[in-house]
Amino acid sequence: MEGHAPPDYKLLSVHVMIRHGDRYPLYAIPKTKAPAIDCTLIPGREPSHRLLKDFIKNRNNAAKGQLDSPLNNIALLPSHTVCEMGELTQTGVVQHLLNGEHLHGKYIRNHRLLPDNWTMKQLYVESTGKSRTLESGLALLYSLLPRFDWGKIRVRHQWSTIFCSNSCDCPMRNHYLEEEQRRQYNLRVKNNELERTYIEMAKIVGVPTRQLRAANPIDSLLCHFCHNVSFPCTEQGCIKLEHFRAIKAHQLEDEQDRQRKKLYYKYALLATHPILNQTVTRMQRITQGMKDEIFALYSAHDVTVAPMLSALGITHASFPRFGARLIFEIWQNGKDKKKNFVRILYNGDDVTSQTSFCSGLKAHSKRLCRFENFLNFVRKDVFAVFNSTNYYDACHRRVF
Numbered sequence: 001m002e003g004h005a006p007p008d009y010k011l012l013s014v015h016v017m018i019r020h021g022d023r024y025p026l027y028a029i030p031k032t033k034a035p036a037i038d039c040t041l042i043p044g045r046e047p048s049h050r051l052l053k054d055f056i057k058n059r060n061n062a063a064k065g066q067l068d069s070p071l072n073n074i075a076l077l078p079s080h081t082v083c084e085m086g087e088l089t090q091t092g093v094v095q096h097l098l099n100g101e102h103l104h105g106k107y108i109r110n111h112r113l114l115p116d117n118w119t120m121k122q123l124y125v126e127s128t129g130k131s132r133t134l135e136s137g138l139a140l141l142y143s144l145l146p147r148f149d150w151g152k153i154r155v156r157h158q159w160s161t162i163f164c165s166n167s168c169d170c171p172m173r174n175h176y177l178e179e180e181q182r183r184q185y186n187l188r189v190k191n192n193e194l195e196r197t198y199i200e201m202a203k204i205v206g207v208p209t210r211q212l213r214a215a216n217p218i219d220s221l222l223c224h225f226c227h228n229v230s231f232p233c234t235e236q237g238c239i240k241l242e243h244f245r246a247i248k249a250h251q252l253e254d255e256q257d258r259q260r261k262k263l264y265y266k267y268a269l270l271a272t273h274p275i276l277n278q279t280v281t282r283m284q285r286i287t288q289g290m291k292d293e294i295f296a297l298y299s300a301h302d303v304t305v306a307p308m309l310s311a312l313g314i315t316h317a318s319f320p321r322f323g324a325r326l327i328f329e330i331w332q333n334g335k336d337k338k339k340n341f342v343r344i345l346y347n348g349d350d351v352t353s354q355t356s357f358c359s360g361l362k363a364h365s366k367r368l369c370r371f372e373n374f375l376n377f378v379r380k381d382v383f384a385v386f387n388s389t390n391y392y393d394a395c396h397r398r399v400f
Contacts, residue, residue, distance in 0.1 A: 001350045002327060003106035005343070005368065008334040011111040013286045015279050015296040015328040018099065019305050020136040021092025022322040024083035025220040029239075030207045032232035035223050039083035041090050048090075049097040055142050064150040066120075067134075068157035074131045076138060088132040091226075095323030096136045100143030102348075107295075108146055114295060118145065120152045124282070124293040128158050128300060136323075137299030161303050163275040170395035172386070173270035180263040187257050188250070197246040204236045218247045251319075259315050268307035269382050273391055276311065280378045283330050287340040287371060309346065311382075313356030317346050331368055341368035357381065 003011065028034055043053040062076055078088045107113040114122060125141065127133045134155065142148045160168055188194060195209075201217060202209040221244050224231050231239040258264045275298070282293055298304070305320035320326075326346050333339040344352045350367060352358050357377035358369035380389075388394040 001348050002103065002329070002345055003110050004350075005329075005331050009331045009341070009368070010334050011107065011113055011329060012332050012340070013283060013294045013296075013330040014103075014107055014113060015283070015298075015330075016103070016140075017298040017300055017305060017308060017326045018096065018136060018140065019300060019302050019320045019322060019324040020088065020130070020132040021095040021139070022089045022226065023092055023132045024085060024087045024089060025223045026086045027216045027219045028085075029205060029217050029220050029232055030211060030215055031205045032234065035220070035227060035229045037083045037089060037223070037227055037229075039078040039080045039087045039089055041077060041079075041093060045090065047094045049094045049101075049143075051097055051101070051143050052090075052094065055093070055097065055139060058142065058148065058150070061150045064153075066154040068155065070129050070157040070159070071127065071134055071155055074129065074134050076135060078131070078135060086130065086132060088135045089227075092132065092136060092322060093139050096139035097143045099323060099325055100140035103140075104144045104146075108144065114146060116146045118147075118152065120154055121292045122294050123152070123154070124156075124296040125154065126156045126158045126163070126296075126298050128161055130301075133299040133301065137297055140297065140299075158298075158300075161301050162271045162307065163298060163300065163304060164271070165274055165278070167274040167277075167391065170270050170391075172395050172398070173267060175398075176263055176267035176270065180258070180261075180267055183257070183261055183263055184254060187254055191250055191253070193246055194250045197243050201239055201243055204234055204239055205232070206234065206236060218244070218251070221247070255319065264307075265310050266385065268310035269385060270391075270395060271307045272311040273378070273382055273394075275308070276378045276382075277391075279328065280375055283328070283342070283371065284375065286330060287332070312344065312351075313359070314344075314346065314351050314354045316354065317351065330371065340371040342371050342374045343368055 005011070024037055024039065041052065041056050043056070056077060059077055078093065080087060083089065125137060127137050137155065141153070158165065198209050198213050202212040205212065221231060221239070225244060231244070282296065286294060302320045305324055305326055308326060309317045324347055327344070329343040329345070331341045331343060342352070343350065344355060352367060352369050357373045383389055383391070383394050386394040386397065388397055
């Protein structure tokens with residue numbers, strides 16, 4: 001659905017936020033063998049991509065690129081024959097080569113958003129300091145850009161996973177996060193089926209239930225499941241698909257409860273306001289004629305994309321999977337250049353009408369939402385929830 005609009009409309013700018021691709025687990029199940037996943041890139045091994053071989057070779061030209069200093073010591077390609085914790089897999093690289101290839105067709109080939117002789121100023125790229133986000137972003141750019149040129153690539157470092165840059169001091173955001181974590185705990189202890197599942201799994205691996213729960217076993221089990229690796233076994237038995245399903249079922253229940261209680265929503269509004277404000281400010285400059293930074297890419301995490309979806313009011317969106325993409329498009333009416341519109345897509349689905357500021361009568365008849373709606377949402381409406389008029393007051397005024 002990306003890149004679709006009435007024929008008399010012009011695409012001015014695209015802003016993309018991604019979750020990194022498939023990665024090796026961040027946690028290990030105690031006393032079990034870690035899944036044997038090879039994180040080296042081998043073009044002849046599935047899954048693969050027609051550009052994977054050239055993407056690997058292009059690493060030799062990376063010295064021409066400009067990476068903020070915290071990113072200089074990070075690997076640009078996954079390379080371990082036995083994956084390290086959190087390392088991007090070949091599947092993860094391919095996911096974003098596919099994303100970039102798809103967006104190239106929609107934005108470059110169909111709309112000529114970036115010309116063959118694009119410049120560094122037309123591109124804005126930001127990544128957290130994890131190899132999996134940097135590598136995912138580079139994979140997407142390699143298949144997206146008309147001609148990938150390291151000499152035109154600059155990647156800025158974002159130290160915060162919520163991309164709050166220099167506006168991270170927000171006590172009330174932390175308060176709502178603590179309240180949300182308390183809600184999660186209270187829901188979990190009420191789930192007897194989940195507790196029985198953890199007890200059974202703990203007996204199998206031979207550790208206390210509390211230790212197993214702290215190891216976040218779903219993270220490792222998801223890797224087993226997605227890479228078709230058998231679940232761990234010990235002399236006491238094997239972790240089964242039923243255990244996996246019980247934990248996933250609770251996650252779905254938790255998502256529903258989270259939407260009802262609204263604590264996460266308030267956290268999300270404050271957490272994402274800095275990046276939303278940066279985005280809407282750039283969009284506004286572009287609608288006023290600025291030609292720089294017309295394609296922006298934020299290579300991020302699930303804890304970045306999930307609150308963004310919540311803040312926008314997209315309550316029915318699925319949790320950000322590996323390789324997820326959230327896209328903001330800015331369109332201009334070709335007959336009246338003073339009329340600009342925003343379109344929002346999540347994993348290729350148009351979710352503009354699901355947002356709190358473009359729903360109902362606010363939505364434009366051509367499935368485009370007036371840019372002023374988005375601008376007012378970020379600059380005014382967000383703060384009304386906290387009985388405030390600006391970000392500082394919303395972050396520091398206690399409303400209870």
